[in-house]
Amino acid sequence: MQNVRTSHLIFAMCAIAWAIIVVRAISNVKGPEDFVVTSSTEEVTAFARVQLADLQARSFAEDTEYCGIIFEDNNGDLGASRILAGERASCDIAYFDEPGMAPVASFHTHGAFSEDYDSEVPSTIDLASDIASQMDGYVSTPGGRFWRNDWKAEQSELLCGHACLPADPGYRPCKGFPPQQQYSLSTLRARFENTAVRC
Numbered sequence: 751m752q753n754v755r756t757s758h759l760i761f762a763m764c765a766i767a768w769a770i771i772v773v774r775a776i777s778n779v780k781g782p783e784d785f786v787v788t789s790s791t792e793e794v795t796a797f798a799r800v801q802l803a804d805l806q807a808r809s810f811a812e813d814t815e816y817c818g819i820i821f822e823d824n825n826g827d828l829g830a831s832r833i834l835a836g837e838r839a840s841c842d843i844a845y846f847d848e849p850g851m852a853p854v855a856s857f858h859t860h861g862a863f864s865e866d867y868d869s870e871v872p873s874t875i876d877l878a879s880d881i882a883s884q885m886d887g888y889v890s891t892p893g894g895r896f897w898r899n900d901w902k903a904e905q906s907e908l909l910c911g912h913a914c915l916p917a918d919p920g921y922r923p924c925k926g927f928p929p930q931q932q933y934s935l936s937t938l939r940a941r942f943e944n945t946a947v948r949c
Contacts, residue, residue: 787852788826791886795909797828798857798888799896805833806890806916809859817841817858821851828854839867840875856880856887863892863921871929872897872906874938881935892918895929906933 797820805816815836821829829851834841841858858876860869872889880887880899887899889906894917896909908931912923933941 787822789822789828794855801830801857802890803915805859810862810918813838813862815841815859815861817843819853820855821853824850860891863918877906890915893921
């Protein structure tokens with residue numbers, strides 16, 4: 751009888767100890783709402799550039815957009831979510847809600863070069879989505895251009911031009927319709943609606 755009571759007491763103490771450990775662990779993990787993000791725009795931009803440079807060759811070979819989310823963890827380090835494969839001209843970034851990680855930016859490639867798509871600039875959907883999510887977005891193009899969608903300014907800015915990232919070997923520049931340095935939603939719409947000038 752004494753052994754049964756001792757066993758129950760030991761089990762109860764173990765359960766209490768386990769509960770304390772779990773509660774402490776949970777209280778030490780910050781949710782995204784508890785974060786004060788410390789990474790600078792320059793640091794996030796440099797991280798995004800590496801991610802996109804690494805994805806370009808696969809994106810060209812498979813003629814598929816690839817996308818992901820850049821996050822900051824509770825140590826202040828940047829990381830990337832699982833890379834998702836999209837389609838030829840789209841990539842839906844999944845909702846990101848991971849304990850201990852605050853999303854800071856999206857990134858995606860624009861697939862292989864095609865005369866059917868004006869893919870050397872972000873699309874209106876690209877910019878509008880980043881504005882709606884209140885998170886900057888980074889875009890790489892078949893010509894090796896690198897863009898940042900600044901959600902606060904509500905504009906796309908060309909960070910570096912042709913071949914600053916790996917470019918599709920099949921890429922051919924369109925001399926009659928070169929990308930501008932920056933676009934708003936209205937100027938992107940105007941570009942895509944302009945059918946007078948095409949390669």
